[in-house]
Amino acid sequence: MSSILLLFLCLFIGVIIQRVPNFPRNTAVVLNQYVLFITLPAMALYYLPKIELSWDLLLPTSVAWIAFGFSYLLFAFLGKIYNWSKKLTGCLIITAGLGNTSFVGIPVIQALYGEEALTTLIIVDLPGTFVVLSTVGIIIATMYSNQKNNNDSIIRKIFGFPPLIAFFIGFLMAVFKIDFPEIFSNALKSLAATLSPIALISVGFQLKFKAYSKHFRFLALGLSFQLILLPAIIFILFFVVLGHTDEVSKVCIIEAAMAPMITGTILASNYGLKPELSNMMVGFGIPISFITIAGWYILVEYLIV
16 A cells, blocks of 8 residues: 555655756656666566566566557557647557556555565566567657657667666576576665656656646547556456456456556657657556556456456
């Protein structure tokens, strides 16, 4: 419960310091760079070497890839039909296609399924959401921004992205079953622990609560996909098509129902993909998701099995 309180507290702090003159206008930019270049790599290097690789990991890993694939198909299609700007289309693909499988996911999954379920969560998050962000997320952000890029520059951005470099290092360590010395591993853990509060403060700093915004209808569309349609797709694939009703599949469905990913929002903002809408997706999505997650939990636990 304290972790959930921390989410809202950090968002609130970010909103408050907007009004403090001592914080410069580029505060969010600095915080975003800290998240992308320091804390995300630290998280990968801490958790990945501790994972035992097996074929059983494919199911939870697939959640993020399925989510982003459907997000791309839906919003790229709607963007062409309704002649949306590239920035709007790219913003919705990224923010609605990447779930908050760790920062919101960890306290929620712990509360619903206990500590042992965190193994499934880590697989959904690291080789799933984390790698999607670092690869196809960068490709989409580059394609839909106004930056001029060729294939070589996109490849350089992907393989020069610190979180992805850290993922490859951590994955190789998992393959060869080696880990960092305990003192260094603990230091990485401490750095990784700063990710959620710093990222949420950054989002809060950029969040503007308005009685009216031109983005509200796109916000409703993005959150409807993220919180309702996407978990329904995973539910049908895992429960109905594959016939999996075990706890791993239940955790995957709840993870698919999470609010938009904070670092996905940061990525979209850094590429100029409708920063206001990006931050609204997280700012409104997190509190609303607690209601929809409760509905999905009741469905998979009490109405189906």
